Amino acid sequence: MREIGIGLLGLGTVGSGVVRLLQDNQAKISSITGRRLTIKRVIVRHPEKHRDTKLDGVPMTANIEDMIQDPAVQIVVEVMGTIQLAEDYIKRLLQAGKHVVTANKDLIAQKGGELVDIAAKKQRDLMYEASVAGGIPILRTIVNSFAADQILEVSGIVNGTTNYILTQMNQKKVSYAAALKSAQDLGFAESDPTNDVMGIDAAYKMIILTQFAFGMSLKLENVTVEGIDKVRLEDIQQAQSLGYTIKLIGDAKEIDGKASVSVGPTLIANSNPLAAVQNENNAVVVKSAAVGNTMFYGPGAGELPTANSVVSDIIAVTKDIGIGITGNTFNSYRHQVAIAPNSAVKSAYYLALKVRDIPGQMLALTRIMAESKASFRQIFQTSSDGDFARVVMITHEISLAQLEKVQEKVAVLENIELISSYRVLD
Amino acid sequence: MREIGIGLLGLGTVGSGVVRLLQDNQAKISSITGRRLTIKRVIVRHPEKHRDTKLDGVPMTANIEDMIQDPAVQIVVEVMGTIQLAEDYIKRLLQAGKHVVTANKDLIAQKGGELVDIAAKKQRDLMYEASVAGGIPILRTIVNSFAADQILEVSGIVNGTTNYILTQMNQKKVSYAAALKSAQDLGFAESDPTNDVMGIDAAYKMIILTQFAFGMSLKLENVTVEGIDKVRLEDIQQAQSLGYTIKLIGDAKEIDGKASVSVGPTLIANSNPLAAVQNENNAVVVKSAAVGNTMFYGPGAGELPTANSVVSDIIAVTKDIGIGITGNTFNSYRHQVAIAPNSAVKSAYYLALKVRDIPGQMLALTRIMAESKASFRQIFQTSSDGDFARVVMITHEISLAQLEKVQEKVAVLENIELISSYRVLD
Incomplete structure (x- = not known):
């Protein structure tokens, strides 16, 4: 059986998950792709810290040039968790003819268009299913299953940290500050939670979803963003008494061919399935002309859920390599950007x-x-x-x-x- | 732009929906597939009854030979709603080199293996996303997004009629007989509801899901089936008072490499998102080793939702034709059939x-x-x-x-x- 060489940039939680899934499911993956997927090289900042990793004989260095120049590596997985460095690395890897899979939502939301263009020019695949809603395969589903349909609105809970905090406030009747502290203690919120609680992380995900749903590439300034930091326990209880649950909702809709995208605390009627999404889980509702409402629910983060989305991308790239059709963009739907006026929203x-x-x-x-x-x-x-x-x-x-x-x-x-x-x- | 010729077997609700979606979304479909999809021929039992249809100049006859021998038709959509005739037609079409898309769950559950073999031998595509859970793209999602993961259990509400009846009993506190009657009056249940209320329809869908999740092709006699006809209002109310909702649940799990598949009334804890699935909606929960629980929710039937799944298949086949890779089976995961003993379930x-x-x-x-x-x-x-x-x-x-x-x-x-x-x- 022919081999496909995989390279890894980064070996944190998600990277280790990718290693584990590739090792544990080798037979099944081979039966589907007709190829043996083998990790050939790893780049990490401090190789000496990963001595005990389960990658016997796989070269592990700090220099990206080692990866760029390794002819055994065809697909590189970027799970470093930084933006600037990742951008530079991915560009150079694509230029050198590597296919790239990344989970880097900040980078894709900000520089996706540029990277997609380089990949297309070099006839290489660039995939990023894991960048939105972790373990929920929402991007590939939009591409494959709503191709013949017209998506009217994509909305949902796309940030697990804020949903955990709001769920705790709701269930345990604690303040925002107390719920944030418990989320930090349990590892559901970072020590600097700004990106999550201010809605920035959700906004980046909505930018990627908007690109898939409406073909429009927005910038952060096109998104109306409000965080959950000002949500009071009184609001949550008042909402409950009226039959609503407060959630941080990202919403992208098309109004007369123009997009309106927002992230903000929203009262969801308790009869709406989004109201039942608890703790760190995510859910995305797609409203389309033909199908109506569908909802995709699951873990929005976590080592293995995110790694599974990364490995799904690796398999998709491997199939493309086998068939000889790399270089098609992940989402080929393109539409000129137009923002709906406030009078229409x-x-x-x-x-x-x-x-x-x-x-x-x-x-x-x-x-x-x-x-x-x-x-x-x-x-x-x-x-x-x-x-x-x-x-x-x-x-x-x-x-x-x-x-x-x-x-x-x-x-x-x-x-x-x-x-x-x-x-x-x- | 090159053309792909589509043939239609049947022009009932789903067939009309397919015509409408292909016409309404022609530009978007062409931009994705690089092909113009054109309906070239229709076979119906009584052509004279469809005089007013919106298919100007498309030949409409009753003889399947007209379709088999039309070189302009590459992909045939079977939405006739019978089994025997459909089986014969699909076999002859595949033998003649046509690709086939069908929504016929009874046929696929009973004769899927045979049809898949013919398609593979003739290097033709055979797809049937619409056969399970109507508008929810669950089959393609299992193939594409759980390839590297190990599915442990697939369960859910896969029959809209019974879910409608149980929802009405629960919400309106009416008997099974009264709820069935109102479902029939509203068109959610057929005049002979046997297949739905006795769980047979759900069992066929679970057979197809089991094939995708575990690679095993079961027969109806391998599935433990119980209908909802004996569910009493007292059971529903007793369950509610204990914090549960009664649903007709199809469940397929793997126990030590052996499958256990059942359909039957089940008490679902109200904290489980399946409990909130109301009326004619469907939902499928996939439990996997890496991702954990994901849920896919949406309309399980209906003209346009089902037609959208059919058109997604048409687009997938069109892409395969364009790339020259037809004849790969929809789901290539294969595993020998083994049924778990009752002592292990x-x-x-x-x-x-x-x-x-x-x-x-x-x-x-x-x-x-x-x-x-x-x-x-x-x-x-x-x-x-x-x-x-x-x-x-x-x-x-x-x-x-x-x-x-x-x-x-x-x-x-x-x-x-x-x-x-x-x-x-x-």
């Missing part, structure tokens, strides 16, 4: 306000809503500490432009403060 | 019993359990009409062999009748 909203407990404030508030033509379907005054009352309302569907008008008008009032405005999804 | 069970309300019966019952080494974690006597009491228990995990021993021993007792024994899934 519509949703119901949950608004939480702090209102000074003096007469006339409700009147001022409802007058602003009426002036902005924003009607509401529910309004509650939930508590007052003597000085301030907390008022919560759920609006009917309004445009983002109308919401901004309401926000502006409330901002100039002395006695009313808008604390949070979250989307509502039924 | 373990589960917790819900047992509902009718017990004559005289002293000593509980003692007799608990003695039988003890003799069969079957312990229980919960037992309730829920009601008595004076003569008979209803007793419900949930066992700890026991083997199917132990369950059968209990069933046998209870069967000889005069004063105790075992009404139902359903699996319990946490």
